Amino acid sequence: MLTSKKIAALKPRAKRFQITDQFGLALRVQTSGVKSWVLRVPQNGRIVDITIGHWPEISLMHARAIARQKRKELELEPSSSFTVRDAFRFWCSKKRGRISSYRDEKIRLEKYVISKIGSRQLDSITPPIVIKLMEPIEAAGHQSTVKRLLMRTREIFDMAVNAGYLQSNSLAKITRVFPVPEVRHMPAPDWRELPIVISQIEATAPPKYKILFYFSLATLLRPGEVVSIRLDWINEEAITIPAESMKMKRTHRIPLTLFLISIINEAKRIRKNKRSPFLFPAANVNRPISSQALAKWLHDQDVFRGRLVAHGLRSIGRSWFADNDVPFEIAEACLAHVVGSQVVRAYQRTDFFAPRQKIMLSWHAFIHQCAQCAQLLTQNTDSHED
Template sequence: MKKSSFTDSKIKQLSPAKKRYSLTVDTGLSIRVMPSGVKSWVVRIPFNNRVSDITLGHFPEIGKRQACQLAKRERQKYELRAPNGYTFQDAYCLWKSLKRGEIVSYQSEKQRLDKYVVSALARKQLDDITAPMIIRLLKPIEQSGKRATAKRCLMRIREIFDLAVCAGYVLHNPIAGVSRLFKAPKKTPRPSLPWCELPAVIDVICQNANKHLQLIFFFS
């Protein structure tokens, strides 16, 4: 089995041979090419003095990064070190590519995520990120009085994970129900006069304001 580094495009170019052959893609993970041209992802599991090869699926239905993620989960069952899969940075880049130019608040949302979230989570594997981890990240923001900021960050993190699930980066969204642990932002209503004082206000406007201000007042 030869050690090599492949992208999906390189794997696509692999040609079948008269005999089956395998190429190592990452620790414990290889791509197996059959004489028929079928390409399968295989993870090798050494356990209890035995070695087992487990087929994870076929290429191109499963790409390299997804195969690494599946291999990681399989090896975790046996407490083995797993190859890297998708990181939060990967999912964040996907979110940016889809939301840039699509939402009015994109720049402010991106700046908020960069400041409070991405610096802490960027290199973490998606399936290593848990609800308690996100709570520990955002609770200090809420406790500092920035409830709206914490809620906005949580909303966007949930959105990033939803996109990652749809793209096959991760199997589920670990923070689907976390929002109920955060208090809603305090809303301060704009000052207003009691309705019973409206006739007096109208009298003042009619007597003292010019026609332009009167038109603006009555139109509003």
């Protein structure tokens, strides 16, 4: 495909020549140096050239637009032409509410793809164009972002074909261009190190982050689910989180224990925004704190950076379950994971609440024991410093 820079660099030769752009459009360079746009189309069983005009009076983008209109007039172009943004809107209408990561995926696509090529015609997008968009992201070390963008962009073009916007998907194999990103697990220490971790939390964390840490560890919820907890979801037996607030879109119940109740009561006591319906409110009465609050605080502490993230608390709990002979399905239910085939899930509809009550009692007793050990560690450290 031509670019404005390539066109400007073309020099006349001893004989007239032309450079092809796309869909029959070409730039003809005369021996005098005059550059003309021509469109090659089939007519009455033979190929004819239609002169569009001269460059630079007619720019590359203008020439493409005129060529497209000419092809429409000759019924060589679909009657309605769609842009990348049109296909993106169609994708949004079909994916909204159907994929848990919809909001993040939409924002990511708008930032890196739609803002750059959204106004371009669908059939003008080729793999090199998309690859060029991805190269700076890859160079910045965000291989996972590249993977997700390519996957969703290819999906948008697949849906555009199915919707009749496009005849074929030129991006069908584009994901092969970039290497598969290396999978890195969320950093988290071994569960046996929990007394040390808690002692470091007790020594460094402000009350808000300390309670947020204990609540996250005790409930094993994802960071976004932790901050979404509302006071009216808490009753005498459990915290019941509605399906729309869970990643897997299934209602999740967390059994209450005396340990967890004490954490909830302390969270209520220290929160400044008493009118908020959320257990962990932001300054705004209608919003919870950021789902990244604990993650950011951990990252800002030298002792935790690269060693523990908020999501890693779930790994600590899951590893403890495995090493303490908790049955697989019950352990997965504690983390609100969906396991088994579609057929298995169709028949198995329990959330294992009764057995999870027993498991959470043991898990919370272990956390409490670690906290007591942490206090001894802190006292010993203080005595050595004295």
